[in-house]
Amino acid sequence: MREKIIAGNWKMNLSIPEGVKLVEDIEHYLAKRPLQTKVIVAPSFTHLYSINQLNCLHVKLSAQNCHESKKGAFTGEISPLILQDLGVQYVILGHSERRELFGESDALIRAKIEQCLSMKLKPIICCGESLEERRKNKHFEVVKEQLNTALYGLQEKSLKECMIAYEPVWAIGTGETASPEQAQEMHAYIRRFLGSICHYNETISILYGGSCKPSNAQAIFSQKDVDGGLIGGASLNSEDFIELIHLRELM
Ligand code: PEP
Numbered sequence: 001m002r003e004k005i006i007a008g009n010w011k012m013n014l015s016i017p018e019g020v021k022l023v024e025d026i027e028h029y030l031a032k033r034p035l036q037t038k039v040i041v042a043p044s045f046t047h048l049y050s051i052n053q054l055n056c057l058h059v060k061l062s063a064q065n066c067h068e069s070k071k072g073a074f075t076g077e078i079s080p081l082i083l084q085d086l087g088v089q090y091v092i093l094g095h096s097e098r099r100e101l102f103g104e105s106d107a108l109i110r111a112k113i114e115q116c117l118s119m120k121l122k123p124i125i126c127c128g129e130s131l132e133e134r135r136k137n138k139h140f141e142v143v144k145e146q147l148n149t150a151l152y153g154l155q156e157k158s159l160k161e162c163m164i165a166y167e168p169v170w171a172i173g174t175g176e177t178a179s180p181e182q183a184q185e186m187h188a189y190i191r192r193f194l195g196s197i198c199h200y201n202e203t204i205s206i207l208y209g210g211s212c213k214p215s216n217a218q219a220i221f222s223q224k225d226v227d228g229g230l231i232g233g234a235s236l237n238s239e240d241f242i243e244l245i246h247l248r249e250l251m
Helices: 016-032 045-052 078-087 096-101 106-118 131-135 139-151 180-197 212-222 240-249
Strands: 006-008 036-044 060-061 089-095 122-127 164-168 206-209 228-231
Touching: 006 089, 006 206, 006 240, 016 045, 016 060, 016 240, 036 089, 045 060, 089 106, 106 122, 106 139, 122 139, 131 139, 131 212, 139 180, 164 180, 180 206, 180 212, 212 228, 212 240, 228 240
Parallel strands: 006 036, 006 228, 036 060, 060 089, 089 122, 122 164, 164 206, 206 228
Antiparallel strands: none
């Protein structure tokens, strides 16, 4: 069975005390009820130490990025080795903001994926098309190219540790969401693609991301191939995030 997942990408938001309080609130909620849904948060690197000190049993830690090398002369970068020390289990890779604003290529993202897998960190691999690419009906082609470069040729034992997040760029932080049908169509396509490169296509979780919030999540989470959400804005306050966890659990 595929895991149900709710992951929060905090981006460059929240002070350290605010982040700690948010995780405490989520952990408190999860401690009171056993849920199947796995809950992950991805704070800034600077917050990881304090949040790891909470010794949460339910909330898992992700990083928002990492360097493709284990260590070395890379001023300002963060190594997967250091992330391990901080209790991190997941790393978001290939987010569209990293691709667009920091020039990350498919090849660089592949190198990061391989390094994370070698360090037993699970990659949450983002893919998704721009508005222009969707208008030109190129969305399937674009996502296939991104995922092919990210994953083709990896060993099955590595592939089964990966998670995919489909995040149409036009829906990220814009308030515009993919329709449930658009999400399902792309998730089913991704699952078929995964089936062409490994035997784990029915067990790899595929998350939807892009302006997902309590008011639209139910329709998206009820789609057959949507296993959960990668949540930006709505992961920054405990009410919305807990509501999303609750909705994912119910669907
Ligand atoms: C994201 O950046 O991964 C994201 C999904 O953001 P938002 O929910 O704010 O659109």
